Amino acid sequence: MRDLISVRALSALQKKKRLVKRGDEILTSKPFCFVLENSVIGQYCETCLATARKERLLSRCKGCWRAWYCSDICRDLGESQHRHECQLFRDRPDYRPRDFARFLARLIRKLKDGGEDVVERIDARRSRRFRDLMSHSKEIEKDQKRLDYLAEMMPDLQVLLGKSNIPDREELIQIFGKVHISYLDTMNSREHRRTFLQDNYYFTCDCRLCRDERHARTASSIKCRSRACGAPVHVDESGTGWVDPCGACGFCKFPRGVAYEYIEVADYTRAELADLDEDNPTGLEVWRDVAEAQGALLHPLNLWRSKSLEALVTASVNMRQWSAALAPARENEAAIRHYYGAKHPYVGLYLMKLAKIELNNMEWHPALEHLQEAEEILEAGLGSNHPLVFVDLAWLLIQASEECRVDIQRSLMYGRAQRTSSGGRSLVANRGRS
Ligand SMILES: [Zn+2]
Ligand SMILES: [Zn+2]
Ligand SMILES: [Zn+2]
Ligand SMILES: [Zn+2]
Structure with missing residues (x-):
């Protein structure tokens, strides 16, 4: 619509x-x-x-x-x-x-x-x-898939x-076309996004994001192998075995077969994600295996890496395995910002989730920082009256602030005790867990 x-x-x-x-x-x-x-x-x-x-x-x-x-x-x-x-x-x-x-x-x-x-x-x-x-x-009249979908609704x-209360065909299609709302998830490859928009809204997207060649190439990337670089390097997913030279440092001596290794891992991830799409909630073990198979090959901004980290985090949180959720949730933060854009409400929601995981791992200070940023983004995106902001987020903020306060107090007391016992040498209070 x-x-x-x-x-x-x-x-x-x-x-x-x-x-x-x-x-x-x-x-x-x-x-x-x-x-x-x-x-x-x-x-x-x-x-x-x-x-x-x-x-x-x-x-x-x-x-x-x-x-x-x-x-x-x-x-x-x-x-x-x-x-x-x-x-x-x-x-x-x-x-x-x-x-x-x-x-x-x-x-x-x-x-x-x-x-x-x-x-x-x-x-x-x-x-x-x-x-x-x-x-x-007009477009729906020529779109057999959409017409079939509408036909499926008729018995209900x-x-x-x-x-007797069902409108005639022409009017029904008019109404149907006006309410077919569907949001496009930007966490997809350019090809996927364009196909989706063409199939559902009948146009070829040429937005700023679709024209951004570098953004599109990062979606299928491996980590640069030059020491201390680690920039994303594009691999052709169509099977030509082509790996770009690194745009950051110029490194191009990638071992033969790295592209095929990449394609194998990407196919494996795609297959598991397809299962997930079909309402088959896949367990923690599966996503651990996927992350392990990806090893150090995929760049953290790689789309397959990011999607499977998301699944791993969801599975861990569902099973209340907070410590298992922490590392993948932190690794995925950069990709979420990259695909949604700095101020997208989803980034706010993600930071809220990350902070909740951090709170459960007693990482009070990073949690508080993430919640403060989430508050800024969500207030702008959803308004300060949204229950997510003034109930859920506010509650997490109170909890994180209180834990930080207690933590600092404890560190200060510990520092004072140390000073007294070590003859006045001062200690810097630790951030994080004490
Ligand atoms: Zn009733
Ligand atoms: Zn576009
Ligand atoms: Zn490099
Ligand atoms: Zn009500």
Whole structure:
């Protein structure tokens, strides 16, 4: 979904030469329509998306036992959306429609029940409605894959809406095209990103990132073997055996076969990652083996290295093996910054995760520094009112600050004790664990 008006609002601001600072709000928008995915039902309030916490448990809808709310207010507010589903789920307790079909059904009902007339103000002069979104319907008509996907939703739509309430084909494709939201993960190769955008949004991307040849070449790189260099050196992944000379030091005496060794390792990593994509949660052992097979060959900014480190960290954290998570999480920090860009909210989230791992390893001071940086990035990206910032992050900050304070106090006391016993020679207080 691309919304021309928000793009126009931004360029109008720029034309007026009004400075837009990082973190400034250009446009805020409440969701027009949404559903909770089946996999997270019960974890969030159906209306306000508040999470279930110890001090605020969610309560179930007494009709269908399938929707959860944080309060009576949210239950009442969600009534109009939930009413039809509630009746249906009560009659068919084992029925599990697809998430996207349930979303489409809600949207179609909302549009019929006056949603067409809902106007959202952007500024004094501009406003928008659902119909202002781009539909790509002409392209979708020629895109068999997308049409097949829509066809897959039809049986659920018939159950959820009833045959007579389904819009005609043309209107349905219009609606479908407007809501096919999908975010592009920049943590992918240029080729992958371009194919994704071509397949989903029907254009060839020529953005600054796609034109950055050096960035693209780093994605498939090994570490330079010249002593004390370690810069990324590009290897051709198509199997020609070509290794670039090092751009930093000019080293070019890579042993024969290093490119083939690289391709073997990259293929192995790709195969394991494909399994991970198919909802097969792979265990800690697998990702340890992958990291070991990559050995010292791959550069830390190599895409395969970074993706498998991420999987290794996730697996370690899931199993609460905090010490196993620490080294890979630290190694991956540079790659996360490289692929997302310095101020991307994901970098903030990553630093938060890294800090949590550090706290569990009693690395108080680095944790505090990472949390402070995460706070700056997330406040700019999500706003200081976002629960992630003012609940989760704030809590971690309190914890890290307190641990640092105690740690410094302990070091000072230890230093004083040492001074007294060693006749006044001063000791420098250690950073980190004491
Ligand atoms: Zn709520
Ligand atoms: Zn219900
Ligand atoms: Zn691009
Ligand atoms: Zn080099």
